[in-house]
Amino acid sequence: MNSLSREKRNEFDIFKDYFEMYNPTAFKSFYYSTKYRCYFNYDVYPAFKRDMHYWFKDKDYYPESHLENPMADGIWYVKPNKGANGDGIIITDDVRSVDMKNAVYQKSIDKPLLQDGRKQDFRMFIAMTTYQGYLRTYVFFDHYVRLAPYPYNEKDLTPQVQLTNHDAYWIDYYETLELNPKYSDDIMKSSMIAFTQHPHYEILYRNFLDILTDFSDDVYNNLNNKTQRNLIHIFGIDVLPDENLKLWMLETNDNPHPTSIDDKRLHVPIWPHPHTGMPYAKTYTKSAIDELITPMQKNKDVKLDKYTMVYEKQLKYNKWIFV
DSSP, X not given: OOOHHHHHHHHHHHHHHHHHHHOGXXXXXXXXXXXXXOSOOTTTSOSSXXXXXXXXXXXXXXXXXXXXXXXXXXXXXXXXXXXXXXXXXXXXXXXXXXXXXXXXXXXXXXXXXXXXXXXXXXXXXXXXXXXTTEEEEEXXXXXXXXXXXXXXXXXXXXXXXXXXXXXXXXXXXXXXXOOOBSSOHHHHHTXXXXXXXXXXXXXXXXXXXXXXXXXXXXXXXXXXXXXXXXXXXXXXXXXXXXXXXXEEEEEEXXXXXXXXXXXXXXXXXXXXXXXXXXXXXXXXHHHHIIIIIHHHHHTOOOOOSSEEEEEEEEOOOSOBOOO
């Protein structure tokens, strides 16, 4: 294992804001612990969109995607390799005219399932751990459904119709950190719902678990028969449903760290969540620390509350290290 510096850096990225906002005195002991790491190596899971393409390109739940311009008909989303929050995405029905390097060209999903007439996708938070000789995958107890600002029209390729990224609801948010809405109060307040409130929650959740099992199996295969350590990796997985309730994995976000920005943006009535009374980003991070990381620190069994284990498989390894 030769990338501890990368792990340390991302450990800092993922949890730094949580400790700065809510428990600054505890960060030092968290950061310097030798009991766990907080990030998979590159050889276990890739960091960027183009690398993820190779991982998922043959999956039946991954949209048709290319690393070079496919010069094909249809509607395409051209995503910068290192982009985030929807920045830099080109939506086009004339992909031959696009000249973007270091990007992923992803074909639009036909007949997306609409919510209140608007396009939707789901941000699902999961955690994977290697602990006590097992790879385990956990799902956070709730997720959020993100809606595009304007009603769906397949011929309208403007971002406010086609993209659900909640960052796009605000004017220059990352520059000002002020909540200056772009749209009417009705649109702003209806921009998200809790996943557990979705009318097709049960079947969509089962479909998501099928994807997650396949994803976990692939991670397991990359981890098995290697030197292991206590480790946790949090993912934000974006999926989009079609009219047949099939879920399509748009991408995985391997560093969805919570910030004060996240909780400011999640101002709609469902947050603070009625079952927790806390902001969403704070809840899923604190729960990961309390339920999954603290047991590693104390060499105790995991006691779950807001996370649910959905996958467990014993690892083979030549040694289990603590560094």
